[in-house]
Amino acid sequence: MAYVTSLFARKMVAAAGSDIDQRATLEAAGIDPDAPWDPKFMIPAETYYEMLEGMAEQIDVTKLPIHVGASMRCDEYGALGLAWKAAPTLMASCSRIERYARLWTDVVTYELREHPRGTLFILHRKGERRLGLRLSNEATLASAVSLSRQVCPVPFNPIGVFVQHKEPKSKAFHEAWFGCPVTFASDLDAVLISHEAMNRANILGDEGISRYLMSDLDRDLAKLEKLPSMVSDAKNAIAQALNEGAPRMADIAKGLGLSARSFHRRLSEHGMSFQTLTEETRRELAEGLLRDEQYSLAEVAFLTGFSEQSSFTRAFKRWLGTTPANYRKARI
CATH class of the missing domain: 3.90.1520 (H-NOX domain)
Known part of the structure; x- marks a missing residue:
């Protein structure tokens, strides 16, 4: 219900x-x-x-x-x-x-x-x-x-x-x-x-407070029901396809043995869209790669499906309110 x-x-x-x-x-x-x-x-x-x-x-x-x-x-x-x-x-x-x-x-x-x-x-x-x-x-x-x-x-x-x-x-x-x-x-x-x-910058925008609040929200999100295996499999497939650019829903669905329509419906049943799932996968993958110094920022951008590092930087700042470089510096 x-x-x-x-x-x-x-x-x-x-x-x-x-x-x-x-x-x-x-x-x-x-x-x-x-x-x-x-x-x-x-x-x-x-x-x-x-x-x-x-x-x-x-x-x-x-x-x-x-x-x-x-x-x-x-x-x-x-x-x-x-x-x-x-x-x-x-x-x-x-x-x-x-x-x-x-x-x-x-x-x-x-x-x-x-x-x-x-x-x-x-x-x-x-x-x-x-x-x-x-x-x-x-x-x-x-x-x-x-x-x-x-x-x-x-x-x-x-x-x-x-x-x-x-x-x-x-x-x-x-x-x-x-x-x-x-x-x-x-x-x-x-x-x-x-x-x-x-x-445009928000009136009360604060990067530090934003990160703190998001960590709380992430913990709350983690308490929700574990992702069904189909969604987990989809995230793995998306992660593997990202080095070739942003994946298409039809391709991911086919790899899971589903039609695009069925895949869309099953994601919707769990309150998700394919774009949201792809963004979430990109963010999680980017955070993990940035914690490993062997990957340059350009390589992280490529591995998360961005053709240009500048596009990756803008997306990452939108996700977490900070740049990839600052995020790496704070965690290594």
Whole structure:
């Protein structure tokens, strides 16, 4: 069964205000209204969607997910939120979410994808496109923009927002809040952020604090259920293929005796995308090679699938907030 943090449910109910019976709504979702807000307390995703759909029968929910996204604060996400704030750039912040979202939910995965105009921060959520899921997706996209505004040293708006479901009667409120065009009936759920905004230094970026928080998050991640053998085998295959450049999902799937479709589905079942798995493998391999002085930085770049050392340096800084050279110096 898929679960989401009760924090989102509480935020939705709070945003609805006195127009609904807040206590009864929370109790029906299995949440004690008098208990402290604990983001680690999870509720079934189906229960969450049903709660939202029940609220939609009582009030106009068109603006609700935007209000909820706007209300989210970095500190409410615990160590993950602090890691977002402490990351050196917005790109690094988004990379933290892409990597550690599994600590918060097994419903959603995130993907960073290059785009001619910037970087797409993509939300992947499985399931029937019922009203509750659609409202949740909108709130999640709004949350990403709200958290970005909290760390950006200058006013921040994305270039565009894309939503898979059909648009409401009017999207004027959405576009006014996001500060950019919002395209409904798209082929993905995503926020498009400019290269300039992604590479701009965060207000509270701190490399040392960032590394400390990430080590904590890595330990939490390690406590999760061990990776199934298929995923472990896939990581080994990716690592072996990297010296020939970035591997193709179809090639890795074929080596595992799977079709690309089946491989994608099985990764999704474990809250992963092929790109996320490849990035994770590259990072882990790079860290291991950098701890061995026999490999030059150029060789490490080559062995992790980069054609240029400069590209490797940029990627490594995005992963860990420091350069490969500084990382090696601190560990040898």
